[in-house]
Amino acid sequence: MTEKRKIAFLGPRATFTESAVTFLFPDEVGVAYQTIPECMDAIQAGEVEVAVVPLENTIEGSVNLTLDYLIHEKPARIIAELTVPIRQQLMVHPDNTMRWNDVNCIYSHSHAIAQCHKFLHGQFNQTNYEYMTSTGAAAKYVSEHPKENIAAIANELAAKEYGLTIVRKDIHDYENNHTRFVVLQKEKHSISPPSNLSPVGQKTTLMITLPSDQAGALHQVLSAFAWRKLNLSKIESRPMKTGLGNYFFIIDIDAILDEILVPGAIAELEALGCSVTILGSYPFFHAN
Numbered sequence: 316m317t318e319k320r321k322i323a324f325l326g327p328r329a330t331f332t333e334s335a336v337t338f339l340f341p342d343e344v345g346v347a348y349q350t351i352p353e354c355m356d357a358i359q360a361g362e363v364e365v366a367v368v369p370l371e372n373t374i375e376g377s378v379n380l381t382l383d384y385l386i387h388e389k390p391a392r393i394i395a396e397l398t399v400p401i402r403q404q405l406m407v408h409p410d411n412t413m414r415w416n417d418v419n420c421i422y423s424h425s426h427a428i429a430q431c432h433k434f435l436h437g438q439f440n441q442t443n444y445e446y447m448t449s450t451g452a453a454a455k456y457v458s459e460h461p462k463e464n465i466a467a468i469a470n471e472l473a474a475k476e477y478g479l480t481i482v483r484k485d486i487h488d489y490e491n492n493h494t495r496f497v498v499l500q501k502e503k504h505s506i507s508p509p510s511n512l513s514p515v516g517q518k519t520t521l522m523i524t525l526p527s528d529q530a531g532a533l534h535q536v537l538s539a540f541a542w543r544k545l546n547l548s549k550i551e552s553r554p555m556k557t558g559l560g561n562y563f564f565i566i567d568i569d570a571i572l573d574e575i576l577v578p579g580a581i582a583e584l585e586a587l588g589c590s591v592t593i594l595g596s597y598p599f600f601h602a603n
């Protein structure tokens with residue numbers, strides 16, 4: 316019998332990240348960590364084989380903590396990506412179901428609160444919000460403080476796991492609320508597909524630094540992809556943290572690395588004076 320692989324995820328139990336782990340790795344062992352950086356440290360320390368962390372949401376944009384930690388602190392390879400539909404629920408301790416309209420604080424992950432902004436503005440505009448490390452952490456906190464009239468925004472699994480009552484269902488403002496999760500693995504490990512699911516396609520993610528003070532450099536970078544007809548599905552800049560105006564560009568290409576075109580584009584970028592790091596070339600999946 317083969318030993319089960321350990322998968323780090325943003326915990327505690329019943330976060331959206333855990334549901335991504337269950338979808339991708341139904342037969343492996345999930346190990347909950349409190350923060351995204353802790354998940355990434357766990358791969359470097361060899362405590363787990365891979366980590367699953369949120370990277371981007373359709374409503375709120377990138378999870379900067381993940382991107383920045385990947386860029387600046389702990390290099391890791393993206394080996395797969397999963398897009399998951401996200402439904403947010405408002406929940407309270409069962410002792411407080413009669414007074415949920417008057418909760419004085421709502422706990423959740425910052426992205427979950429942002430995804431329900433219109434709902435909260437309409438119904439709870441005098442209420443305080445408290446950001447937690449995850450929606451699961453928020454639900455757990457609410458379950459442990461029955462005397463406080465507080466609520467959490469989290470998913471249905473969290474309501475079950477922590478014994479909370481859902482008082483308003485599906486409070487996210489936009490139906491098209493999806494989050495991309497990435498599976499990360501330590502740089503030198505061999506790449507293994509997450510499971511026998513069928514991928515929707517393949518992507519390559521590059522981190523590019525432009526030569527300093529060169530007019531039109533970004534235009535030249537984009538044209539290296541454009542004339543090869545390489546479709547880009549994302550371009551994002553993140554500060555290099557070395558001074559105002561210095562950025563990394565993170566670019567997702569709709570193509571796998573071993574095609575001739577992507578190595579050609581990378582060689583062209585390097586000839587322009589850019590530095591290019593491949594963050595991963597990987598299959599992407601969709602959960603229902």
Ligand SMILES: O=C(O)C(=O)Cc1ccccc1
Pocket residue numbers: 325329330331332333369372401424426427448449450451494
């Ligand atoms: O907090 C969670 O449950 C997470 O997994 C992070 C997150 C938060 C909000 C939307 C999607 C993922």
